[in-house]
Amino acid sequence: MTLAPTPLSAQDVSRVYDGLAVVSGVSLDLQPGAITALLGGSGAGKSTLLRLLAGLEPVDTGKVCLGETILSEPGRTLAPEKRRIGLIFQDFALFPHLTALQNVGFGLANLPKDEARAIATQWLSRLGLGARSGAYPHELSGGEQQRVAIARALAPRPAAILMDEPFSGLDPSLRGTVREEALDAIRAAGVPALLVTHDPAEALESADHIAIMKLGRILQQGKAADVYLKPQGADIAAALGPVNIIAGHDLPAGLLKEAIAPDAIIVIRPEGVIPDATSPVSATIVSSRLTGPMARLVMNVGDLQLTSLVPRALSLPAGTETGIQLDPALSFMFASGNS
Numbered sequence: 660m661t662l663a664p665t666p667l668s669a670q671d672v673s674r675v676y677d678g679l680a681v682v683s684g685v686s687l688d689l690q691p692g693a694i695t696a697l698l699g700g701s702g703a704g705k706s707t708l709l710r711l712l713a714g715l716e717p718v719d720t721g722k723v724c725l726g727e728t729i730l731s732e733p734g735r736t737l738a739p740e741k742r743r744i745g746l747i748f749q750d751f752a753l754f755p756h757l758t759a760l761q762n763v764g765f766g767l768a769n770l771p772k773d774e775a776r777a778i779a780t781q782w783l784s785r786l787g788l789g790a791r792s793g794a795y796p797h798e799l800s801g802g803e804q805q806r807v808a809i810a811r812a813l814a815p816r817p818a819a820i821l822m823d824e825p826f827s828g829l830d831p832s833l834r835g836t837v838r839e840e841a842l843d844a845i846r847a848a849g850v851p852a853l854l855v856t857h858d859p860a861e862a863l864e865s866a867d868h869i870a871i872m873k874l875g876r877i878l879q880q881g882k883a884a885d886v887y888l889k890p891q892g893a894d895i896a897a898a899l900g901p902v903n904i905i906a907g908h909d910l911p912a913g914l915l916k917e918a919i920a921p922d923a924i925i926v927i928r929p930e931g932v933i934p935d936a937t938s939p940v941s942a943t944i945v946s947s948r949l950t951g952p953m954a955r956l957v958m959n960v961g962d963l964q965l966t967s968l969v970p971r972a973l974s975l976p977a978g979t980e981t982g983i984q985l986d987p988a989l990s991f992m993f994a995s996g997n998s
């Protein structure tokens with residue numbers, strides 16, 4: 660039976676431990692065929708929210724729904740194994756005594772043996788592991804084990820996929836490739852998918868939607884580019900990468916066109932601070948470091964210090980006097996209470 664993909668949603672859910680709400684009135688819609696990254700610092704409540712969606716924890720308020728079906732509400736939690744939700748964790752959690760093929764086939768026990776084997780083989784091939792189906796977990800690299808875990812989660816045609824830091828245990832040289840292949844397979848499955856991460860670069864590179872979580876609440880959610888380019892507060896802007904934060908009254912005149920309230924907070928992404936010899940606002944480069952494809956320049960602008968990220972070819976050595984301008988699309992102004 661093929662079921663039409665439906666959204667998985669948390670509706671005003673809360674979870675309280677020892678009198679403290681670690682998830683507090685959260686609503687989140689996970690749309691079929693899209694990856695939603697749940698991003699936030701340590702202790703923000705990300706894993707707890709995932710556990711509420713998975714049915715590993717009961718909700719204290721609100722509901723978890725798959726389409727119109729209620730999966731959790733206070734006093735009633737449909738068991739995780741009855742939700743048709745695939746879970747992928749950082750530690751792979753493969754059965755050590757089963758081969759890759761048997762691990763993937765584990766969730767297909769309700770199908771005839773031949774059919775289960777064919778589906779499991781298909782998923783392993785799809786994730787580039789066709790030749791390793793007889794290997795045991797200890798014979799596989801971390802990246803291969805995680806691909807098996809992803810194949811195992813997808814093989815039973817889940818209604819949704821929930822991932823908790825699934826790529827953070829992988830070697831950085833492998834991480835990008837495994838992530839891309841895994842998320843492509845998950846997107847192609849057309850089901851709602853949540854990716855819990857504390858890595859803003861991972862969220863921006865991989866996700867269609869981003870939800871920023873802090874102190875048990877979702878501060879902003881939306882399309883990844885919208886959250887990056889239209890943050891609704893300084894802390895949201897900072898959650899997506901390092902930023903320059905300046906009091907409005909410290910910003911030199913002429914750098915932004917709009918009128919700046921003296922008590923405003925100005926947040927500027929480093930790639931929005933652009934050396935420009937023709938600008939009347941002058942800066943002195945105090946340090947210059949190549950960080951990969953981009954160079955990080957720290958500069959003094961009067962009493963102010965700003966960090967700029969520029970492509971390597973536009974880098975300037977320490978000691979250079981230059982002008983600067985700000986990219987208005989990467990510069991945000993907030994009222995001082997909105998941090």
Ligand SMILES: Nc1ncnc2c1ncn2[C@@H]1O[C@H](COP(=O)(O)OP(=O)(O)OP(=O)(O)O)[C@@H](O)[C@H]1O
Pocket residue numbers: 676677681699700701702703704705706707708857
């Ligand atoms: N079973 C529990 N009992 C009591 N407190 C808990 C329990 N589980 C989590 N917490 C607390 O809830 C808060 C949120 O934890 P959670 O693991 O959801 O955060 P997180 O955003 O996933 O953090 P991290 O990125 O560090 O994993 C933390 O302060 C944690 O100590």
